[in-house]
Amino acid sequence: xxxxxxxxxxxxxxxxxxxxxxxxxxxxxxxxxxxxxxxxxxxxxxxxxxxxxxxxxxxxxxxxxxxxxxxxxxxxxxxxxxxxxxxxxxxxxxxxxxxxxxxxxxxxxxxxxxxxxxxxxxxxxxxxxxxxxxxxxxxxxxxxxxxxxxxxxxxxxxxxxxxxxxxxxxxxxxxxxxxxxxxxxxxxxxxxxxxxxxxxxxxxxxxxxxxxxxxxxxxxxxxxxxxxxxxxxxxxxxxxxxxxxxxxxxxxxxxxxxxxxxxxxxxxxxxxxxxxxxxxxxxxxxxxxxxxxxxxxxxxxxxxxxxxxxxxxxxxxxxxxxxxxxxxxxxxxxxxxxxxxxxxxxxxxxxxxx
Amino acid sequence: xxxxxxxxxxxxxxxxxxxxxxxxxxxxxxxxxxxxxxxxxxxxxxxxxxxxxxxxxxxxxxxxxxxxxxxxxxxxxxxxxxxxxxxxxxxxxxxxxxxxxxxxxxxxxxxxxxxxxxxxxxxxxxxxxxxxxxxxxxxxxxxxxxxxxxxxxxxxxxxxxxxxxxxxxxxxxxxxxxxxxxxxxxxxxxxxxxxxxxxxxxxxxxxxxxxxxxxxxxxxxxxxxxxxxxxxxxxxxxxxxxxxxxxxxxxxxxxxxxxxxxxxxxxxxxxxxxxxxxxxxxxxxxxxxxxxxxxxxxxxxxxxxxxxxxxxxxxxxxxxxxxxxxxxxxxxxxxxxxxxxxxxxxxxxxxxxx
Ligand SMILES: CC(C)[C@H](C(=O)O)[C@@H](O)C(=O)O
Ligand SMILES: CC(C)[C@H](C(=O)O)[C@@H](O)C(=O)O
Numbered sequence: 001x002x003x004x005x006x007x008x009x010x011x012x013x014x015x016x017x018x019x020x021x022x023x024x025x026x027x028x029x030x031x032x033x034x035x036x037x038x039x040x041x042x043x044x045x046x047x048x049x050x051x052x053x054x055x056x057x058x059x060x061x062x063x064x065x066x067x068x069x070x071x072x073x074x075x076x077x078x079x080x081x082x083x084x085x086x087x088x089x090x091x092x093x094x095x096x097x098x099x100x101x102x103x104x105x106x107x108x109x110x111x112x113x114x115x116x117x118x119x120x121x122x123x124x125x126x127x128x129x130x131x132x133x134x135x136x137x138x139x140x141x142x143x144x145x146x147x148x149x150x151x152x153x154x155x156x157x158x159x160x161x162x163x164x165x166x167x168x169x170x171x172x173x174x175x176x177x178x179x180x181x182x183x184x185x186x187x188x189x190x191x192x193x194x195x196x197x198x199x200x201x202x203x204x205x206x207x208x209x210x211x212x213x214x215x216x217x218x219x220x221x222x223x224x225x226x227x228x229x230x231x232x233x234x235x236x237x238x239x240x241x242x243x244x245x246x247x248x249x250x251x252x253x254x255x256x257x258x259x260x261x262x263x264x265x266x267x268x269x270x271x272x273x274x275x276x277x278x279x280x281x282x283x284x285x286x287x288x289x290x291x292x293x294x295x296x297x298x299x300x301x302x303x304x305x306x307x308x309x310x311x312x313x314x315x316x317x318x319x320x321x322x323x324x325x326x327x328x329x330x331x332x333x334x335x336x337x338x339x340x341x342x343x344x345x346x347x348x349x350x351x352x353x354x
Numbered sequence: 355x356x357x358x359x360x361x362x363x364x365x366x367x368x369x370x371x372x373x374x375x376x377x378x379x380x381x382x383x384x385x386x387x388x389x390x391x392x393x394x395x396x397x398x399x400x401x402x403x404x405x406x407x408x409x410x411x412x413x414x415x416x417x418x419x420x421x422x423x424x425x426x427x428x429x430x431x432x433x434x435x436x437x438x439x440x441x442x443x444x445x446x447x448x449x450x451x452x453x454x455x456x457x458x459x460x461x462x463x464x465x466x467x468x469x470x471x472x473x474x475x476x477x478x479x480x481x482x483x484x485x486x487x488x489x490x491x492x493x494x495x496x497x498x499x500x501x502x503x504x505x506x507x508x509x510x511x512x513x514x515x516x517x518x519x520x521x522x523x524x525x526x527x528x529x530x531x532x533x534x535x536x537x538x539x540x541x542x543x544x545x546x547x548x549x550x551x552x553x554x555x556x557x558x559x560x561x562x563x564x565x566x567x568x569x570x571x572x573x574x575x576x577x578x579x580x581x582x583x584x585x586x587x588x589x590x591x592x593x594x595x596x597x598x599x600x601x602x603x604x605x606x607x608x609x610x611x612x613x614x615x616x617x618x619x620x621x622x623x624x625x626x627x628x629x630x631x632x633x634x635x636x637x638x639x640x641x642x643x644x645x646x647x648x649x650x651x652x653x654x655x656x657x658x659x660x661x662x663x664x665x666x667x668x669x670x671x672x673x674x675x676x677x678x679x680x681x682x683x684x685x686x687x688x689x690x691x692x693x694x695x696x697x698x699x700x701x702x703x704x705x706x707x708x
Pocket of ligand 1: 085088089242278542543572
């Protein structure tokens, strides 16, 4: 049986790092077939829209999407739905990818890259479970002139079942880990957070073996810097997850290893998903062949695990990346002397995969 | 002429730290008179409401409010407007305190307390200018059952003039500092952020001597950990400011020195304001006499500067706190051996104020 992977390289370093991920995944799982489609600013250039219908169609015919990055200069004055970023938001919505898993993991050998003191980061292993199809991202928006005053509105909307299903994802995940969930909200101000807290608390009762702590988002932003290893699984709404996952990635010392999975169902039920490095387009290093492909390769490993059910291959890729990060060669972002190119790093990972 | 200060101690360690701040302010400026009123959970207990009318009335008769902290256990299932926190939100609204200044400053001698490596933090000196009376905090909220589905809504609202006036505060402040403003938004997703970015850009044109950079909030959360000294003045909307200012405080190594001013006009125009440590109620150490009063005392210094026009006294207090933090004695949160009590720390500051 073949595994059908849709590859959406997108913009910036997206094409460079997805090419690396495709190579590694193909080497680890020869039964994968890859088909490419346009997305982001590249798709605006080629198709006049950030998310062409044929890109969505390719996704529907595939077992999973390997996604690069979207974004570009010159879209500052363009409304959100016409920007390159609309592509990733559109894909999340079109495929109902409500569960975004973002691990923050301190790889051995990289402790000294962290802005935090090494002893606070060594062994760090947390996962942020970010709700991905609700909240301010998809609620009603408006910009109106009212009595001469320009007024902008975004709406943060959550429905009970949206909170319930993402809570289950977090508790299921915690069960296979250190059995601790931190639910992050702003329930002292937001009604949506009050509903969030209540429903997460209800779901928790079905998981007596997992402990639950509630934390306000401002405090969570603080604790991630103070003692990140105190966390196991963090579950939170869309925008808080966006902010905290980038912060957590930087705490590990690099966003070059920050992978992510966006799923439409529980991670245990093997199904369709979208996999992307969280680092973005990195415009400053595009086309120089020096981008760190580790995050894209680790995203491909998540793809193998969650969408293909190929656990053994996923672990093989993850071990190969970990060994390459520990022993080298490393790309310029993680190396002071004689850095490897993206290609050299990828080749080293593939050699260790075999 | 006397200066009339309203003291609102509130809950948790609020009474302990405001008492210290009152002592220091009284010693530095004997012409201050202090009157106290109830707020927060304490006011719910004594008056049945977190923000009694007479507390607001006392504020109106005063030049400034010195505020402690509000919050308490047992309010989790209570709607936001009946919680202790409603008091601080109500005060911000009642007095139109739209400009929240939150410095993050690395005091000499405390570098080793930071979770970040000392060389990344030494000399850190940034100010977050947080918009305080708009956004998700004060927009319409609802919780409704629609076709059997519980749906919660919070609305993020910004009007053009609200953005314009807070931008001016940031640029004015930057002019007296290192002349750099970073405006933080989420303009690739939120319409309110697009309006924000446009208006901040417009205001920037009136300040050709100040440079402006726009940054997405997820990236800002990352950069505050990676290289906090790259920032001078950060201006952002209410909830982003809440999150980033707590993160920035922790980056300095302690929230025990994090002061804040909430103003109803530009900081240059001496006027009414509310001053509070951002650390909160610290339930774990209440009543033990060990809370760090530095943030409350530094808030009192901001009060002297912005509401009383007593620049010399403000600087005297700030120098005394800095010297005490550098040379000791320090409270338990900042000291490994033989920590000082709150009272001893305060006495040391007062001795250095003279
Ligand atoms: C590009 C942007 C719309 C996106 C988001 O905010 O979700 C990105 O920051 C992410 O985290 O995947
Ligand atoms: C207590 C709470 C409502 C408040 C806020 O979110 O503004 C606090 O976190 C703060 O930052 O002053």
